[in-house]
Amino acid sequence: MDAFLASRNVSDLLVGLHFGVVIGLVALSLVMIWRATHILNFAQGAMAMFSAYVGMSLLSYNVGYWWCVVVAVIAGLAFGGVTERVLVRRLYGKPEINPIVVMVGFLALLEAIASAVWGMSGRAVPLPFSFVDWQLNGQTIAISPNGLYQIVAALVVAILVVVLFRYTNLGLQLRAAAVAPEVSRLLGVRVSRMLTLGWILSSGVGAVAAVIVASNFGPGLTPTLMDAPFAIAFIAAAVGGLESPWGALVAGVAFGIMQQFVIDYLNSDYVFLIALGALVVVLMIRPQGLFTKSVSRRV
Amino acid sequence: MIRVTGLSVSYGAVHALRDVSFEAATGSVTAVIGANGAGKTTLLRAISALVRPTAGEIDLDGTRLVGKSTENIARLGVGHVPEGRGVIEEFTIEENLRLGALHGNESFSVGLADQFELFPVLEERRKQHAGTLSGGERQMLAMARALIARPSVLLLDEPSLGLAPLVTAELMKTIKELCETRKLTVILVEQNAMSALRVSEHAVVLHLGRVAADDRSEVVANDENLRHYYLGMAE
Incomplete structure (x- = not known):
């Protein structure tokens, strides 16, 4: 059993799962915004990065790690709301290309501001738990207490979001405002608030993902921290179906695991090639994504 | 008035x-x-x-x-059943009704029982998506969704x-x-x-x-x- 847990494939699976839940979380946050306002938020990763910086910059003032996480998430929530009210609100009902151009521009702007304020060189983020992989009877299992904490944190946030949307009255109104704004207003739903709330929640979820990525992968927190996770998450969301929170989550985890196997057995250069290949195949066979339930509409 | x-x-x-x-x-x-x-x-x-x-x-x-x-x-x-009925097809019948009751003057469970009494066909299909309903059933659902809030108009x-x-x-x-x-x-x-x-x-x-x-x-x-x-x- 110990040898099995320490085997190459199980190690790849664990490392991939660890990366995958973060991808899934970013993909989920993209789906939340898409469902709420039918805007593809290309700045989602950059907004998350920015929120993480706001929280983690307090480390310089001897604020404890967990307080920094709390501030980062609050910054993420607030950032989502302000972005929707100030920037996105003007884009509703405009041609589809407008929000794309604006959000790509916003991505570039946020990364430029982060570089100017906090520098390009990356800021080390402390790990709340040990990053040393567990040992079992002398064998190394490819997961650390820190990794486990991150997987659990990502899954808990994701499940909370899904439960909120599926089982609560607030979630019902969030979904209704997105798919049928006029009917929702006739039933007393404050649609405008719901759209803002959709952005607030989604941006908060993104901030959690960024905090996890910053305290785990690569050189800590950098202005381009979320570029690669965002790109993979974007593909995962498209494959899973932009309408489906579960689909985004499952596809995100699958892509994380796939990525680790590709890196281990082939070469990291193939990761995007294979991810994009999967996207093309899925879009040809099921353009609405794997997990979106197609609803028949009357014509 | x-x-x-x-x-x-x-x-x-x-x-x-x-x-x-x-x-x-x-x-x-x-x-x-x-x-x-x-x-x-x-x-x-x-x-x-x-x-x-x-x-x-x-x-x-x-x-x-x-x-x-x-x-x-x-x-x-003021309840308003719009032209073309406006049921939310992606929602189940029960979800449509829950949405209608949210800002009304009646608890959901009491309102739901009332509407199911008026429109029994909705109760049989409460877990189905509204997109699967026929034209007449959609009209009943749209009416029930407006009435469940106990509107005065x-x-x-x-x-x-x-x-x-x-x-x-x-x-x-x-x-x-x-x-x-x-x-x-x-x-x-x-x-x-x-x-x-x-x-x-x-x-x-x-x-x-x-x-x-x-x-x-x-x-x-x-x-x-x-x-x-x-x-x-x-x-």
């Missing part, structure tokens, strides 16, 4: 309603009839603030509605559209009963003038955005000129 005074609505250069005034009495059905493009739907949309009037007032039991948001008007007890836009005559008659009977038992005020927009005149106490005939007649329904129904010129009914 709903009192509309001097109401005008324009879409750009097009005047959809001009100086429309009438009253819809509490506990009765007021029919709004007229040809295509007469402004019937626009009138209901103006009451619900989905379009902004250029002039005029709308008053619900002493509360001024012009200037209020659609959401707040709904929360004041119900605006119905073409409820008979695409329904079999028997189903329409059944719906109209339900509406009449609710007027009597719950003191519901109904404004019923209909293309099918005869059926609307039969079910209503009072009728407003719109023609090109103006009020062409405003009288008791039986008077309108028996007026040869109105029938001929505005309602397009043969002898």
Whole structure:
């Protein structure tokens, strides 16, 4: 059993799962915004990065790690709301290309501001738990207490979001405002608030993902921290179906695991090639994504 | 009671309603009839603030509605079943009803039992997506979703559209009963003038955005000129 847990494939699976839940979380946050306002938020990763910086910059003032996480998430929530009210609100009902151009521009702007304020060189983020992989009877299992904490944190946030949307009255109104704004207003739903709330929640979820990525992968927190996770998450969301929170989550985890196997057995250069290949195949066979339930509409 | 005074609505250069005034009495059905493009739907949309009037007032039991948001008007007890029914196809029947009850005056469970009694077919299919319902069932769901909030006013836009005559008659009977038992005020927009005149106490005939007649329904129904010129009914 110990040898099995320490085997190459199980190690790849664990490392991939660890990366995958973060991808899934970013993909989920993209789906939340898409469902709420039918805007593809290309700045989602950059907004998350920015929120993480706001929280983690307090480390310089001897604020404890967990307080920094709390501030980062609050910054993420607030950032989502302000972005929707100030920037996105003007884009509703405009041609589809407008929000794309604006959000790509916003991505570039946020990364430029982060570089100017906090520098390009990356800021080390402390790990709340040990990053040393567990040992079992002398064998190394490819997961650390820190990794486990991150997987659990990502899954808990994701499940909370899904439960909120599926089982609560607030979630019902969030979904209704997105798919049928006029009917929702006739039933007393404050649609405008719901759209803002959709952005607030989604941006908060993104901030959690960024905090996890910053305290785990690569050189800590950098202005381009979320570029690669965002790109993979974007593909995962498209494959899973932009309408489906579960689909985004499952596809995100699958892509994380796939990525680790590709890196281990082939070469990291193939990761995007294979991810994009999967996207093309899925879009040809099921353009609405794997997990979106197609609803028949009357014509 | 709903009192509309001097109401005008324009879409750009097009005047959809001009100086429309009438009253819809509490506990009765007021029919709004007229040809295509007469402004019937626009009138209901103006009451619900989905379009902004250029002039005029709308008053619900002493509360001024012009200037209020659609959401707040709904929360004041104005139920609106829009043209084309507006059920949310992605939602189950129960979710549609839950949404309707959220800002109403009745607990969901009590309201749900009431609606299932009125429309038993909805109970059988409560877990199904509304997209799977037939036209008549969608109409029932849209009605139930409006009624579950226990509104004091119900605006119905073409409820008979695409329904079999028997189903329409059944719906109209339900509406009449609710007027009597719950003191519901109904404004019923209909293309099918005869059926609307039969079910209503009072009728407003719109023609090109103006009020062409405003009288008791039986008077309108028996007026040869109105029938001929505005309602397009043969002898």
